[in-house]
Amino acid sequence: MQRILFIINPVSGTKRKEKLLGVIHDVFKGSKLEYHIEYTEYAGHAKEIANNAVENGFDCIVAVGGDGSVNEVGSALVGKNCTLGIIPCGSGNGLARSLKISMNARKALFQIVKEKTMDIDTLQLNELFFINVAGLGFDAQVAHLFKKQDKRGLLSYMKAMLISYSRFKPIEISYKIEDETFQEKVFLMSFANSEQYGNNAYIAPLASLNDGLIDISILKPFPLFAAPGIVLSLVSKRIHKSKYFVGHLVSEIEIETSGSTEIHIDGEAVNVDNFMKVGVQTEKLRMICGF
Numbered sequence: 001m002q003r004i005l006f007i008i009n010p011v012s013g014t015k016r017k018e019k020l021l022g023v024i025h026d027v028f029k030g031s032k033l034e035y036h037i038e039y040t041e042y043a044g045h046a047k048e049i050a051n052n053a054v055e056n057g058f059d060c061i062v063a064v065g066g067d068g069s070v071n072e073v074g075s076a077l078v079g080k081n082c083t084l085g086i087i088p089c090g091s092g093n094g095l096a097r098s099l100k101i102s103m104n105a106r107k108a109l110f111q112i113v114k115e116k117t118m119d120i121d122t123l124q125l126n127e128l129f130f131i132n133v134a135g136l137g138f139d140a141q142v143a144h145l146f147k148k149q150d151k152r153g154l155l156s157y158m159k160a161m162l163i164s165y166s167r168f169k170p171i172e173i174s175y176k177i178e179d180e181t182f183q184e185k186v187f188l189m190s191f192a193n194s195e196q197y198g199n200n201a202y203i204a205p206l207a208s209l210n211d212g213l214i215d216i217s218i219l220k221p222f223p224l225f226a227a228p229g230i231v232l233s234l235v236s237k238r239i240h241k242s243k244y245f246v247g248h249l250v251s252e253i254e255i256e257t258s259g260s261t262e263i264h265i266d267g268e269a270v271n272v273d274n275f276m277k278v279g280v281q282t283e284k285l286r287m288i289c290g291f
Helices: 018-028 045-055 067-077 094-098 105-114 138-147 154-167 224-235
Strands: 003-008 034-039 060-065 083-088 117-120 123-125 128-130 133-137 171-177 180-186 188-192 214-219 245-250 252-257 261-265 268-272 275-280 285-288
Touching (some): 018 034, 067 094, 067 268, 128 133, 128 261, 133 171, 138 268, 180 188
Parallel strands (some): 060 083
Antiparallel strands (some): 171 180, 214 245, 252 275, 261 268
């Protein structure tokens, strides 16, 4: 790498970014690497900045933010001769954790300097790009409620989860894999590229980032007394062993619901129509990793 651009989302997560500038300067001072820093100002701005950076010959673009920021920057780099790095500053940092990127900014910067990379799969839900996890049901409802919160961070996310759980009603869906159609009432349905949502909540413990397949994780409705066990199985990488879990490993899936549906794309709240097609894209994304 010769030229690196840091794209900083100033409002992601709860971490203040002022100290980060000093850490970046400290790590890269005396280095032969040329580095630049830009800040996002509105939704979609990170993708615009990244597109311009690719055209201007940057070798590595670093998303400083959460999974939403990583999604934006990554969507501009798919299939390009440009590497995506992450300085995790979001509320969950699911993809960064799955790539073994340090949650410590200084250590994450040194991982970038080491230039260890891997090519990962990229996915699409209808026309929406994602690289970590998308889904419908309970987790999507939490994402929509979390979006309305004044504060970010884990505590606000937990609050959104508790409120959503008290209001949630299971969703009737129909989904098709190859020539087989399934009818299911679901608590949630996730389309996973990596193993986790974030904060070490493993919705797809067996997922691989570069196997060319989507891990479909379905949680069927469960009684209240089973909730603590479900939570424990998420953090202990055993959710796939739950009797309420249904899993599929596919390259493509089609889903129908009864009406307009709340979903999340890499944790970002989105609404779609009642038909969804999810598949693996042919082009991959080169990413800094900590393996």
